Amino acid sequence: MTSPAVDTAASPKTRAARIDVAPLERADHADYLALLALTTSGEGVPPGADQIIILPPLRPPFTHGPALCLTARLRRSTNPKPVGAIFASLPDWAHEHPLTQNDPALSELISRTAILIYGLAVTPHRRRQGIAPTLLTAAEDTARSSGYRLATLIHEPELAPFYRRLGYTSAHHVTVPMPDAALGITQHPPFMTAVKALHPGVQVRTVPGAPGAVVTGLLPGWNLPPTARFENGELIA
Structure with a gap:
């Protein structure tokens, strides 16, 4: 998401x-x-969003088909239109990554554990009033209450400080260790992936030799020992 779409901080x-x-x-x-x-991001709002928003919810935390769609409206305003919007859904890597494409069970596990924020926007004349952080927090809380353990999003580098203040860790490459493999999520520059733990069992770690952030505990047993390291691109656990 580029800075014109979100209110990166409330103006003094x-x-x-x-x-x-x-x-x-x-x-x-x-x-x-x-x-x-x-909104503009490395991912973009999924095609067919106009059709998704007319569907009944797939399951919690989703509100419309496989998507969580929230709006922000000014309290006690005479203007009925929403001033902010957020769209979150299943992460594409849950079903498109080489490790998940031919493993429906793994794809389903990740789809019930991680959520991706595809779009977040605030109307131009209402930016820098804290609306975007409020929407993002609401989406995180809704996902957390349904058992989701990780929030992810894609952004341009200049927004890294904004998301860092909200508890996210940004990197061009994120690794998710699994029992028998390591799932890598890579963004082509300039875009970055930001990740945030929604469950105390999940940690976003720095591991020696890793090309970026490492997410452990996404599912029970998907942890790394303190001695874990990367050598020549290989995870040594």
Whole structure:
């Protein structure tokens, strides 16, 4: 997501907006899609989002098909339109990574454990009022309450400090160790992957020799000993 789409910090001269966050309502579909059109990321909002938002929820935490769609609305405002939007769903690497493509069971496990924020946007005249962090936190809390253990998103380098303040770790390459393999998530420059633990059993670690952040404990047993290291691109655990 590029900086024009999100309010990276509340301006010292601007009072933080008081907002209500709620699942997307049918009456707001057009405004929601218009807000999402403002987002730009390495992933992008999935094709067919206009069809996804009319589907019944697949399962919690999703609100529309396989997606969590939330809006932010100014509290006590006479303007009924939403001022912010977030779209989260299953991470693409849960079913497109070489390790998951031919392993439906593994793909399903990851799809019930990690969530990807595909789009986050705030209307231009309401940016820098804390709306984007509030939406992001609401999405994280909703996912966490349904047992999700990791939040991920893709962003440009200049937004790394913003996401760091919200508890994310950013890297061009993220490794997720599994019992018999290591799943690597790589973004082509300039984009970066940001990851945040939603469960106390998950850690985002720095491992000697690793090309970037390492996520351990995504599922029980997917941990690394303190002596773990990378040598010539290979995980030595």
